[in-house]
Amino acid sequence: xxxxxxxxxxxxxxxAVDAVRHLGKMGVFLGASLARAxxxxxxxxxxxxQIHFIGVKSLFVIVxxxxxxxxxxxxxGFYTLRKFGSEGLLGPAVALSLIRELGPVLSALMVTGRxxxxxTAEIGIMRIGEQIDSLETMGIDPIRFxxxxxxxxxxxxxxxxxxxxxxxxxxxxxxxxxxxxxVNAGAYFGQMEASVxxxxxxxxxxxxxxxxxxIAWVCxxxxxxxxRGAEGVSYATTSAVVVSSVLVLVCDYFLTSxxx
Amino acid sequence: MREGxxxxxxxxxTGEAAGTHVPDGKGGSCEPxxxxxxxxxxxxxxxxxxxxxxxxxxxxxxxxxxxEIPRSQITAIIGLSGAGKSLLLKHMIGLMKPDRGQVxxxxxxxxxxxxxELYEVRKRFGMLFQTGALFDSLTVxxxxxxxxxxxxxxxxxxxxxxxxxxxxxVGLEEAGAKYPDELxxxxxxxAALARAVxxxxxxILFDEPTTGLDPIIRNSILNLICRTYHExxxxxxxxxxxxxxxxxxxxxxxxxxxxxxxxxxxxGDIRNSINPIVRQLVEGDIFGPxxxx
Numbered sequence: 091x092x093x094x095x096x097x098x099x100x101x102x103x104x105x106a107v108d109a110v111r112h113l114g115k116m117g118v119f120l121g122a123s124l125a126r127a128x129x130x131x132x133x134x135x136x137x138x139x140q141i142h143f144i145g146v147k148s149l150f151v152i153v154x155x156x157x158x159x160x161x162x163x164x165x166x167g168f169y170t171l172r173k174f175g176s177e178g179l180l181g182p183a184v185a186l187s188l189i190r191e192l193g194p195v196l197s198a199l200m201v202t203g204r205x206x207x208x209x210t211a212e213i214g215i216m217r218i219g220e221q222i223d224s225l226e227t228m229g230i231d232p233i234r235f236x237x238x239x240x241x242x243x244x245x246x247x248x249x250x251x252x253x254x255x256x257x258x259x260x261x262x263x264x265x266x267x268x269x270x271x272x273v274n275a276g277a278y279f280g281q282m283e284a285s286v287x288x289x290x291x292x293x294x295x296x297x298x299x300x301x302x303x304x305i306a307w308v309c310x311x312x313x314x315x316x317x318r319g320a321e322g323v324s325y326a327t328t329s330a331v332v333v334s335s336v337l338v339l340v341c342d343y344f345l346t347s348x349x350x
Numbered sequence: 351m352r353e354g355x356x357x358x359x360x361x362x363x364t365g366e367a368a369g370t371h372v373p374d375g376k377g378g379s380c381e382p383x384x385x386x387x388x389x390x391x392x393x394x395x396x397x398x399x400x401x402x403x404x405x406x407x408x409x410x411x412x413x414x415x416x417x418e419i420p421r422s423q424i425t426a427i428i429g430l431s432g433a434g435k436s437l438l439l440k441h442m443i444g445l446m447k448p449d450r451g452q453v454x455x456x457x458x459x460x461x462x463x464x465x466x467e468l469y470e471v472r473k474r475f476g477m478l479f480q481t482g483a484l485f486d487s488l489t490v491x492x493x494x495x496x497x498x499x500x501x502x503x504x505x506x507x508x509x510x511x512x513x514x515x516x517x518x519x520v521g522l523e524e525a526g527a528k529y530p531d532e533l534x535x536x537x538x539x540x541a542a543l544a545r546a547v548x549x550x551x552x553x554i555l556f557d558e559p560t561t562g563l564d565p566i567i568r569n570s571i572l573n574l575i576c577r578t579y580h581e582x583x584x585x586x587x588x589x590x591x592x593x594x595x596x597x598x599x600x601x602x603x604x605x606x607x608x609x610x611x612x613x614x615x616x617x618g619d620i621r622n623s624i625n626p627i628v629r630q631l632v633e634g635d636i637f638g639p640x641x642x643x
Contacts, residue, residue, distance in 0.1 A: 224483035
């Protein structure tokens with residue numbers, strides 16, 4: 091009986107130590123990546139390439155998602171507001187929902203699915219194909235070469251994608267609210283201008299920056315420490331998307347509670 | 351006598367007919383390449399491992415390894431799969447750190463270097479990985495040019511000239527615009543060899559350069575390595591399973607088993623060894639002290 095209890099405590103202890111070690115390793119990886127991102131020499135061409143991959147190539151999915159999100163927000167908002175006779179507040183309802191909450195969160199989730207997963211797979215394949223070791227043997231720092239430009243790419247692209255998401259979402263809401271359901275166009279934008287403050291926009295920007303850092307951190311880390319061949323890459327990619335998405339939602343709650 | 355000393359041109363250290371014959375179009379000339387020791391060699395080793403120990407997942411994978419890599423000679427490391435050969439290479443170039451012991455490049459303990467210093471030291475090495483480890487998103491030309499672009503101040507014209515010359519030497523001048531997934535196994539190894547030598551390193555490490563290739567391509571790769579040696583007199587360390595063929599392509603052999611060095615000598619010494627482990631390995635016997643897993 092005592093032996094059995096000891097083995098349980100032993101196992102729990104080992105798991106706890108392993109978790110702490112893992113977190114420490116992630117922390118060191120983040121510190122090393124950010125340090126290399128800000129300390130010269132800069133790899134401007136690599137960063138531009140990453141902005142193209144993460145930002146430009148995500149535009150279509152972001153625009154599509156934003157348009158339908160704005161449209162459904164307007165649809166739902168209209169029927170709710172009509173119960174209180176406040177259809178004129180549809181503009182602020184759509185805009186504030188998008189700018190403060192849905193824009194940063196949905197943009198981050200879309201970018202995770204499209205670019206984060208691809209990035210994990212790419213770095214993971216480089217790891218199992220010994221390409222990262224190959225960089226090391228050439229005297230090239232793989233974190234500076236591979237990870238830092240991707241971190242910067244995420245940090246620069248995600249806030250811009252979020253801004254695009256917000257604008258497209260607002261016009262999606264306009265399309266349904268004004269053109270389809272007959273809300274006054276002047277009221278839609280006028281009320282919006284009166285209700286949306288600069289702090290709402292800056293909060294959204296802070297959120298999108300935090301989410302960008304989270305996604306870049308998790309996805310590059312999972313790829314960089316991939317092992318066990320093709321199965322390992324598959325596991326790392328799935329794990330990167332799941333962990334990033336969950337962390338974005340958890341982080342969103344805490345950021346909202348702090349920024350409100 | 352040091353291995354290879356006193357040999358005549360055309361002989362290898364085993365005293366046997368040396369060289370690997372290469373057909374045209376496979377990355378080498380029709381002339382077989384033969385080994386002879388580089389006359390300008392210095393007596394001291396360029397790289398030494400002293401009492402290197404490493405444990406991975408509770409298993410001791412390197413157990414007090416002490417060996418010397420002679421300057422400007424080709425050293426082959428042989429042993430069963432899982433004996434610790436690739437780990438030895440990774441320790442030599444500082445990709446892994448030993449739990450105990452030293453890896454000395456001349457008199458520099460590479461495990462005591464800072465990250466920046468280690469990257470500088472690695473520029474003295476070239477390495478050919480078993481899979482080639484070419485960058486998938488770059489063409490053959492770009493792969494070979496990559497270390498030059500990253501580590502030198504050469505302009506594009508100089509880089510282009512150098513890369514074209516090296517690609518011509520390895521028989522890939524027509525394949526410069528191809529991507530790695532468009533190449534055959536032998537072409538990948540030749541492109542990787544071109545990338546390994548493009549920086550004119552002092553030491554080149556080969557991790558099973560001929561594994562998985564057919565005999566003709568394998569001979570062409572060995573011939574290419576031999577010709578590269580004659581041209582540059584790099585120090586070369588090569589892991590290989592190609593016994594006994596590898597004996598004709600090296601000056602010096604290290605036999606590794608269970609993370610330990612069990613025998614060191616010339617190919618002739620290894621062929622004539624009375625150590626039962628070495629004998630079983632060389633003769634390829636199923637029965638003997640080596641347990642197959």
